[in-house]
Amino acid sequence: xxxxxxxxxxxxxxxxxxxxxxxxxxxxxxxxxxxxxxxxxxxxxxxxxxxxxxxxxxxxxxxxxxxxxxxxxxxxxxxxxxxxxxxxxxxxxxxxxxxxxxxxxxxxxxxxxxxxxxxxxxxxxxxxxxxxxxxxxxxxxxxxxxxxxxxxxxxxxx
Amino acid sequence: xxxxxxxxxxxxxxxxxxxxxxxxxxxxxxxxxxxxxxxxxxxxxxxxxxxxxxxxxxxxxxxxxxxxxxxxxxxxxxxxxxxxxxxxxxxxxxxxxxxxxxxxxxxxxxxxxxxxxxxxxxxxxxxxxxxxxxxxxxxxxxxxxxxxxxxxxxxxxxxxxxxxxxxxxxxxxxxxxxxxxxxxxxxxxxxxxxxxxxxxxxxxxxxxxxxxxxxxxxxxxxxxxxxxxxxxxxxxxxxxxxxxxxxxxxxxxxxxxxxxxxxxxxxxxxxxxxxxxxxxxxxxxxxxxxxxxxxxxxxxxxxxxxxxxxxxxxxxxxxxxxxxxxxxxxxxxxxxxxxxx
Numbered sequence: 001x002x003x004x005x006x007x008x009x010x011x012x013x014x015x016x017x018x019x020x021x022x023x024x025x026x027x028x029x030x031x032x033x034x035x036x037x038x039x040x041x042x043x044x045x046x047x048x049x050x051x052x053x054x055x056x057x058x059x060x061x062x063x064x065x066x067x068x069x070x071x072x073x074x075x076x077x078x079x080x081x082x083x084x085x086x087x088x089x090x091x092x093x094x095x096x097x098x099x100x101x102x103x104x105x106x107x108x109x110x111x112x113x114x115x116x117x118x119x120x121x122x123x124x125x126x127x128x129x130x131x132x133x134x135x136x137x138x139x140x141x142x143x144x145x146x147x148x149x150x151x152x153x154x155x156x157x158x
Numbered sequence: 159x160x161x162x163x164x165x166x167x168x169x170x171x172x173x174x175x176x177x178x179x180x181x182x183x184x185x186x187x188x189x190x191x192x193x194x195x196x197x198x199x200x201x202x203x204x205x206x207x208x209x210x211x212x213x214x215x216x217x218x219x220x221x222x223x224x225x226x227x228x229x230x231x232x233x234x235x236x237x238x239x240x241x242x243x244x245x246x247x248x249x250x251x252x253x254x255x256x257x258x259x260x261x262x263x264x265x266x267x268x269x270x271x272x273x274x275x276x277x278x279x280x281x282x283x284x285x286x287x288x289x290x291x292x293x294x295x296x297x298x299x300x301x302x303x304x305x306x307x308x309x310x311x312x313x314x315x316x317x318x319x320x321x322x323x324x325x326x327x328x329x330x331x332x333x334x335x336x337x338x339x340x341x342x343x344x345x346x347x348x349x350x351x352x353x354x355x356x357x358x359x360x361x362x363x364x365x366x367x368x369x370x371x372x373x374x375x376x377x378x379x380x381x382x383x384x385x386x387x388x389x390x391x392x393x394x395x396x397x398x399x400x401x402x403x404x405x406x407x408x409x410x411x412x413x414x415x416x417x418x419x420x421x422x423x424x425x426x427x428x429x430x431x432x433x434x435x436x437x438x439x440x441x442x443x444x445x446x447x448x449x450x451x452x453x454x455x456x457x458x459x460x461x462x463x464x465x466x467x468x469x470x471x472x473x474x475x476x477x478x479x480x481x482x483x484x485x486x487x488x489x490x491x492x493x494x495x496x497x498x499x
Contacts, residue, residue, distance in 0.1 A: 010481075021457060027199050028198045034198075
C-alpha cells in the first residue's frame with residue numbers, strides 16, 4: 001500500500017531526527033562531556049594518551065648508562081632513514097675490542113613516528129617519548145644525537 | 159514647529175534608529191549564541207578568549223570586518239553587485255514593521271500584517287539571485303539558483319501553515335491574532351493540526367532563511383560560499399547579518415502566530431498562577447519565545463546533515479505541501495465547527 005508506506009516514511013524520518021536531536025541536546029546540557037584541551041594554559045597538568053608517539057629517545061638510567069649495543073636493527077627497520085648509528089670500538093679491561101655506539105643520530109624531521117624501530121630493538125634501549133613541542137627556527141636543530149655525552153652501555157647487555 | 163509633518167518625521171527617525179540599533183545588537187548576540195550553541199553541541203568550549211567568557215568575540219569580528227577592504231571583482235556587474243547586500247538588509251528592515259515586540263509596541267499596526275510579511279519575505283530571494291548573477295562566478299550563480307528553487311518551493315508550505323492560523327483567527331492583523339490567544343496559545347488550543355502546521359512552519363522557514371540542513375545556497379563544501387563567494391568586508395557582513403536578522407524575524411513570526419506573541423502563559427482557571435505570569439513583562443515573553451525558537455533552529459543546524467537538492471525538493475513537493483494542504487482542510491473544518499477551545 002502506497003499510503004501506508006508514505007506515512008511510515010514520515011514517522012520513521014521524524015523519529016530518526018528526534019534521536020539525533022536528543023544526542024546533541026544531551027551534549028548541550030552536559031558540559032562535563034566537553035573534551036577540549038585548553039592547551040597553553042594547562043601545560044602543567046596535560047595528560048597525554050598512552051598511544052601518543054612524539055619522538056624517539058634513548059633510555060638512560062641514573063648512572064648515565066643505556067642499553068644500546070649498536071646492532072643497527074633500528075636503522076635497518078626504519079623505512080625512511082631517520083636513524084643513523086655511528087659505531088666505535090671500545091677496549092675492554094681484558095684487552096678485547098668491543099663494538100659500542102659513538103653517536104646515535106636521529107633525524108626528527110624525517111621521522112613519521114611509525115614505531116618500527118622500537119619494535120625492532122632487541123634490548124629495548126629506545127622508546128617513544130610523549131613530547132610534542134618540536135618547533136625550532138632552524139631545521140638543523142631537528143637532527144639530534146640521542147646518546148648523552150659520556151654515557152656508556154650498561155653492564156651485562158650483549 | 160511641532161506640526162504633524164514634523165512629528166511624523168521625528169517619529170520615523172526614532173523608529174529607524176531603533177531598528178538599526180536592534181539589528182546591530184541582534185547581530186552581535188545571535189552570532190555569539192550560534193557559536194556557543196554549536197560548540198556545546200559538538201562537545202567543544204567555543205569562543206573563550208576575547209572578553210569575559212568570550213563575550214566580546216562577535217564585537218571583535220565586527221571590527222575586523224569593518225576595517226577590511228570591500229572588494230568588487232573586475233568581471234562583475236558592479237552596480238548590481240554593490241546593490242544586492244543592501245536589498246537583503248532592506249528586506250529584513252521592512253519585515254520588522256508589523257511585528258509586535260511587546261503589548262501595544264510595534265512600528266506599524268496594519269490590518270494585513272500576515273499578508274505583508276509573506277509578500278515582503280519573498281523579495282529576499284531577489285537579493286540572493288542578484289548577488290549570484292552579478293558576481294560573474296559559477297559557484298555564486300549555482301548557489302543563487304539553488305536558493306531561488308528552494309525559497310520558491312518552501313514559501314508554499316510556509317504560507318499554508320501561516321494560513322491555518324489565519325483561518326482560526328479570521329484576521330490578517332497581527333494584533334487580532336495575538337488577542338485571539340489571550341485564553342491560550344494556538345499551539346495548545348488548536349489540537350494536533352496546529353501542531354503539525356507549527357512543525358511544517360519551522361521546517362519551511364529554516365529552508366527559507368537558507369540555514370542548515372537546507373543551506374544549499376552556501377554549501378561551503380561544494381560551492382565555497384555560494385552566492386556570497388565574491389563578497390568581502392562589510393558587504394559580506396551585511397549578508398551575514400541579514401541571515402541572522404531573518405532568522406530572528408521568522409522566529410518572531412512563529413512565536414506570534416503559534417506561541418501567542420507577547421501573551422503570558424495562562425492555564426484555564428488558575429487565577430493565582432495566571433496572575434503571577436502577568437507580572438512578567440510582555441517584552442520578556444515575546445523575546446523569550448522568539449529566542450527559544452531561534453535555539454530550536456540552531457539545534458537543527460548543528461544536528462542534521464545537509465540535504466541534496468533533489469532530496470530538498472522531494473521533501474517539499476512530496477511531503478510538506480500535500481500534508482499542509484490536507485492539514486489546512488482539517489483546520490478549516492475545526493474552525494467552522496468550533497472544535498478548538
